[in-house]
Amino acid sequence: MLEKLVPVLQKPGIIDPLLRMARSANAMLDPNKWRHRGGKAMRSELLAARERRVMDAITMRREPDRVPVIGGGVNFFPAKYAGISVADFMFDPAKMRRAYFKTCEDFPLDTSFPSFLLAVGRVATAAGINVLKLPGRDIDANSSYQFSEVDRLRDDEWPSIVQGGVQFVMGTILPRMVDLFAARGVARLAGETRVVLELSRFLSTATGIMAEMEGRGVYNFLGAFAFPPFDVMSLVFRTLPSLTRDLMRGQTREYVVELCDRMNPWLIQIYLAIAKATGLPGVFFPSERAFSLSPRQFEQYYWPTLRQMIVAFVDAGLIPFLEWEADTTHLVHFLKELPRRITRRCVFNCDASDIFEVHKILDGHMAITGNIPLSTMCVGTPRDVEKYCDKLFEALKPGGGYMLCPALGIPDEARPENVHAMIRYAWEHGRY
Amino acid sequence: MPGRSLAAEEQALVDAILEFDEDAVLEQVQRLRSGGKDPLQIVEVARVAMDEVGQRFQTKQLFLTELIMGGELLKSTMRALGFATGTPARAEGAKGKVLLGTVAGDIHDIGKNIVLSLLVANGYDVVDIGVDVPAGRFVEEVRRYRPDVVGMCGLLTVAFDSMKATVDALVGAGLRDEVKVIVGGGAVDQKVCDYVGADAWGPTAADAVAICRKWIG
Numbered sequence: 001m002l003e004k005l006v007p008v009l010q011k012p013g014i015i016d017p018l019l020r021m022a023r024s025a026n027a028m029l030d031p032n033k034w035r036h037r038g039g040k041a042m043r044s045e046l047l048a049a050r051e052r053r054v055m056d057a058i059t060m061r062r063e064p065d066r067v068p069v070i071g072g073g074v075n076f077f078p079a080k081y082a083g084i085s086v087a088d089f090m091f092d093p094a095k096m097r098r099a100y101f102k103t104c105e106d107f108p109l110d111t112s113f114p115s116f117l118l119a120v121g122r123v124a125t126a127a128g129i130n131v132l133k134l135p136g137r138d139i140d141a142n143s144s145y146q147f148s149e150v151d152r153l154r155d156d157e158w159p160s161i162v163q164g165g166v167q168f169v170m171g172t173i174l175p176r177m178v179d180l181f182a183a184r185g186v187a188r189l190a191g192e193t194r195v196v197l198e199l200s201r202f203l204s205t206a207t208g209i210m211a212e213m214e215g216r217g218v219y220n221f222l223g224a225f226a227f228p229p230f231d232v233m234s235l236v237f238r239t240l241p242s243l244t245r246d247l248m249r250g251q252t253r254e255y256v257v258e259l260c261d262r263m264n265p266w267l268i269q270i271y272l273a274i275a276k277a278t279g280l281p282g283v284f285f286p287s288e289r290a291f292s293l294s295p296r297q298f299e300q301y302y303w304p305t306l307r308q309m310i311v312a313f314v315d316a317g318l319i320p321f322l323e324w325e326a327d328t329t330h331l332v333h334f335l336k337e338l339p340r341r342i343t344r345r346c347v348f349n350c351d352a353s354d355i356f357e358v359h360k361i362l363d364g365h366m367a368i369t370g371n372i373p374l375s376t377m378c379v380g381t382p383r384d385v386e387k388y389c390d391k392l393f394e395a396l397k398p399g400g401g402y403m404l405c406p407a408l409g410i411p412d413e414a415r416p417e418n419v420h421a422m423i424r425y426a427w428e429h430g431r432y
Numbered sequence: 433m434p435g436r437s438l439a440a441e442e443q444a445l446v447d448a449i450l451e452f453d454e455d456a457v458l459e460q461v462q463r464l465r466s467g468g469k470d471p472l473q474i475v476e477v478a479r480v481a482m483d484e485v486g487q488r489f490q491t492k493q494l495f496l497t498e499l500i501m502g503g504e505l506l507k508s509t510m511r512a513l514g515f516a517t518g519t520p521a522r523a524e525g526a527k528g529k530v531l532l533g534t535v536a537g538d539i540h541d542i543g544k545n546i547v548l549s550l551l552v553a554n555g556y557d558v559v560d561i562g563v564d565v566p567a568g569r570f571v572e573e574v575r576r577y578r579p580d581v582v583g584m585c586g587l588l589t590v591a592f593d594s595m596k597a598t599v600d601a602l603v604g605a606g607l608r609d610e611v612k613v614i615v616g617g618g619a620v621d622q623k624v625c626d627y628v629g630a631d632a633w634g635p636t637a638a639d640a641v642a643i644c645r646k647w648i649g
Binding site: 133140146148240241244245250294297330352373374376379384 | 539
């Protein structure tokens with residue numbers, strides 16, 4: 001029998017695919033093996049398998065071979081894991097690169113957040129971007145960057161911004177966000193030169209890392225960011241309390257709606273240009289303020305422009321990764337208004353919403369990820385992680401359209417053994 | 433005010449606050465004032481509305497923006513009646529003292545400020561020591577103000593270790609047994625509460641107030 005089988009297997013086109021399948025299965029079953037087997041072909045197979053697995057889950061065209069386990073949203077976990085400060089990660093490209101790849105090597109995720117794109121400390125400092133408080137510069141070196149929320153649009157300036165539009169934003173608001181735009185003459189010229197220099201350094205580092213990732217089998221599909229107009233308004237123009245006061249007053253309520261509508265085409269154009277420049281299909285859509293709104297407010301102030309934005313990105317061939325922070329269970333039903341041709345090209349990243357309820361509401365409309373509590377990842381044990389994964393898999397694994405991930409990506413302070421536990425869980429229990 | 437049913441014009445003020453329309457609120461305040469209603473009684477009516485906002489928030493009938501609006505409308509009412517709206521440090525006759533701050537490494541203050549306004553609205557004396565507050569500063573302020581409760585806030589996961597360091601510092605300074613410690617914000621839950629060594633955690637600002645009420649009346 002064996003003598004008859006060997007010649008058949010030796011025929012061209014039979015043995016190679018079988019061997020490849022065996023290798024892939026091996027690599028997929030053991031999260032550590034692929035690192036030791038070496039070889040470029042092995043890694044490109046790994047890359048292809050990861051991409052297929054993630055895309056199968058997102059598009060829901062079929063069940064993936066197993067549940068993808070991903071790194072999710074913004075995080076500085078690589079800095080903490082590699083033992084460098086967040087400030088070093090943001091300002092020192094060599095340290096950042098080592099930390100990033102060490103983390104990629106030690107935690108074989110199917111796709112992870114491209115944390116190297118956060119290393120914008122030098123560019124932001126050269127430009128004098130004051131919208132962000134940066135570690136080591138404005139806040140503790142081990143803290144993540146944070147938005148500096150002040151009223152850059154003052155109470156009495158609503159009529160000016162609505163009437164003046166882009167000109168007012170460029171002439172009045174931007175100089176309040178970026179010191180360089182307030183500078184004139186030689187100072188402006190010198191500042192712009194520094195920014196160009198730092199930007200070219202940043203891009204050179206980022207493109208170098210992206211090229212190297214492929215050779216290392218690291219798959220990443222997320223590139224650009226896209227904040228919806230309401231979030232731009234409440235993170236950059238107005239503080240949340242001020243914007244909330246605006247929503248209590250008839251006249252400013254109308255201004256908020258009008259400004260969101262007028263900003264949206266501009267924002268879409270800018271975000272699309274950046275997304276296309278990255279060459280990556282995924283676009284990170286953080287919704288930091290949606291949770292604070294009632295369904296009625298969301299429908300009035302937030303959803304119309306976000307909806308346009310999502311449709312524009314999918315129509316451009318991109319994949320919105322919708323990270324809705326905090327508990328947004330009361331708003332998720334809005335996503336069902338989008339047709340399936342749109343939703344099957346999106347991911348819903350569930351932070352603290354009731355993911356089981358979200359799963360019922362979305363009902364196969366859109367892929368879901370997230371929800372392992374950040375507290376479990378940071379102060380829990382591997383057993384706690386496994387117990388939570390049990391619950392997630394029981395409800396969300398069947399039928400595909402699900403990726404295992406902590407609530408908002410791997411938190412900066414995650415215990416490494418907990419991240420390993422999450423990955424191991426997907427490998428051991430995620431097969432379809 | 434508790435236990436007494438509201439007159440029609442008082443109910444109109446409560447309704448205006450629950451509609452979150454500032455113009456309507458100010459109109460009702462003016463109407464009550466013109467009718468000879470005592471300003472302190474009008475503020476009490478606004479507090480009744482604010483209590484209702486807090487309860488509806490806890491049962492998820494209202495959401496964060498509306499909770500903030502409720503606090504703002506209470507302030508608008510007080511301003512319209514000529515009362516100061518700042519934090520009444522060491523208020524006379526307060527129910528108890530609460531020290532509030534966002535811990536080291538975190539500058540988020542929205543949650544802290546909501547807790548603050550709800551506590552003040554409920555008659556507590558609240559001392560706000562700001563954001564990015566190191567453990568040592570919490571200890572100093574506890575020594576200075578001798579609060580009944582220390583509230584620590586933080587949105588980021590970096591706050592977990594800062595909260596723990598703060599509780600450890602209170603233990604080190606021999607002050608831990610003199611205060612109750614409550615934590616809240618972002619990803620804080622029972623696990624974090626246990627990890628940092630706090631006495632309780634509040635998933636919402638309204639919960640924080642309920643816990644303080646249980647502890648200090």
